[in-house]
Amino acid sequence: MTLELNAKDVVDVLDNKGIKYLYHANTVLTSCTFLKNSGLLSRGAVESHNLRQTYQYTDQIDKQYNIWYDIFLDNCDIHKRGSNRNLYGPVLFCFDLKILLRKALPPIYITKKNPSNWDNTDHKGDRYFQSIEELEKEYIFGTYGHTITLKNTNQVLPFGRDLKQIIIDDPQVDNLYKNAVEEIIKAGKKGNINNIKNLIIRRECNLNCKCEQYYYENKMDLNRLFSMDGDK
C-alpha cells in the first residue's frame, strides 16, 4: 500500500475546500538559503548540499521518523490564524496552490497530525491520509497538523511563478526587521527572483497577537530567528 496521493486530486480537494495558497515558515537564515537556490529544500537536502540552516525544535523527530528529507507546506498562515508567532520562524513564503501541479514533483503525502505528536506506536495510517476519499471527508482548512509533505527529496522545489508573497514579522527590536529585509532581498537577487522587492511585506498582526510579547521576552532566541549567523 502506498500513501502517495495523486497531485491533481489533492489540488481539486483543497481547492473545493477554499484553500488557494500554501505556506512555509522558516528563520531568516534558512529562508535566505532557499532564496539563493531559487526554491524550497528539505532539511536533509540543505544539510547534504552543505548549505546553511538554523536549528529547528523538530530536527530530532524528523530524523527519528525518516521525514528529514521531506518538504512541508501548511494550508494556512498559522501566525495569523493562531495570533501567535509561527514556531518555525518569522519569514513566511506564500505559494499558489498550483505549485503542487509541477512536473517531477516528489510524492505527496498529507499528515493527519504534526509529527511532534506522533506516537512511536502509530501506524502509518494514523499518521497520513490514506486515500483521496478520506482526504475529502476529513481534511480541514486551518488544522495545523494537516500538513502537505513532499516526500524524500534532495532536490530544490523551484519557486517559479508560484511564490506570491514573503511575509516577514517585525519584532520591533533594534534593526532586526530592516536587516532581515535587506538580507532577504540580497538572497533573492542571488537566486534571480526578479520581483523580490515586490514580494516582501511586513506582517500586520491581529490586535490580540502574542508574537510581540514572545519576541520581547525571548531575546535569546532572536539571533536564531532573525540573523545571518543564526546557525552559530
Ligand SMILES: [Zn+2]
Ligand atoms: Zn503577530
